[in-house]
Amino acid sequence: MKKEIKVLIVDDHPMILEGYKNAISDLESDTLKIDLFSAQDCDSAFQKLKKASVTKPFDIVLYDINLPPSSDHKILSGEDLALKTRALQPETKIMVLTMHSNNFRIHNILRNIDPEGFLIKSDLGSEELKKAFVTVMKDPPYYSHTVTKLFRSQLSNDFIIDDLDRSILYHISVGTKTKNLPNYIPLSLAAIEKRKRNLKDVFDVTGKGNKALIEISKEKGFI
Incomplete structure (x- = not known):
């Protein structure tokens, strides 16, 4: 059979x-x-x-x-x-x-x-x-x-970019303003801002704007 x-x-x-x-x-x-x-x-x-x-x-x-x-x-x-x-x-x-x-x-x-x-x-x-x-x-x-x-290889970074992080990156990449992200993502504005700061830390663009975050996200294949 x-x-x-x-x-x-x-x-x-x-x-x-x-x-x-x-x-x-x-x-x-x-x-x-x-x-x-x-x-x-x-x-x-x-x-x-x-x-x-x-x-x-x-x-x-x-x-x-x-x-x-x-x-x-x-x-x-x-x-x-x-x-x-x-x-x-x-x-x-x-x-x-x-x-x-x-x-x-x-x-x-x-x-x-x-x-x-x-x-x-x-x-x-x-x-x-x-x-x-x-x-x-x-x-x-x-x-x-x-x-x-x-x-x-010796890869020690344990930070994981989850579906909410990727959703934040996507909506920023298509022009959504940060203040409007809670309309699309089930998080408070404060929680979204915290995730954005974490993402900038991980991608080593702390202190830079959304443009730098999106550019490095695209380069690394997250968008």
Whole structure:
């Protein structure tokens, strides 16, 4: 009897998405059937996730981190989708795929999501994707070369940028004034100001304005 697994792949670049689908489809065999679903944006991915939560949850999901925000701006990236997956389908295995190779960004994703698979796209070819997928399916975790190197470095910063911090950064980046942020973020203005100060400390732009904070946030891949 064939083993059947249900897989969701999310990436906003059609050619990349098709490449992932083709590579994973190659893994089907006489003993394995893969039901593939795909999405190119946060809205459609979240709809598929919610539907699967009441029917048959996904066994594995693959998320590109750098996705445009959802139409209601409540899901800002693949990182947010991964966090929602943890809440809705805790048994689902998560694979993260990203272009970002900044050590702080990698560390933050590992601490926030703890994905069963974490691959930097510059490390990735079709054979490595297949190897990663099989490992995640059978005996996770799987980390690509750049992620593995991080574990050999001495990274001591324990500050984690969570979904509220990323929401603050996003709304500032699109021109929302700080005094208006409580209209979009479920925090008091004082709490938002404190988070902004912490973010400036972490990014070493203390005493500088929002422009400097947004520039360094973009450079490190948080926006």
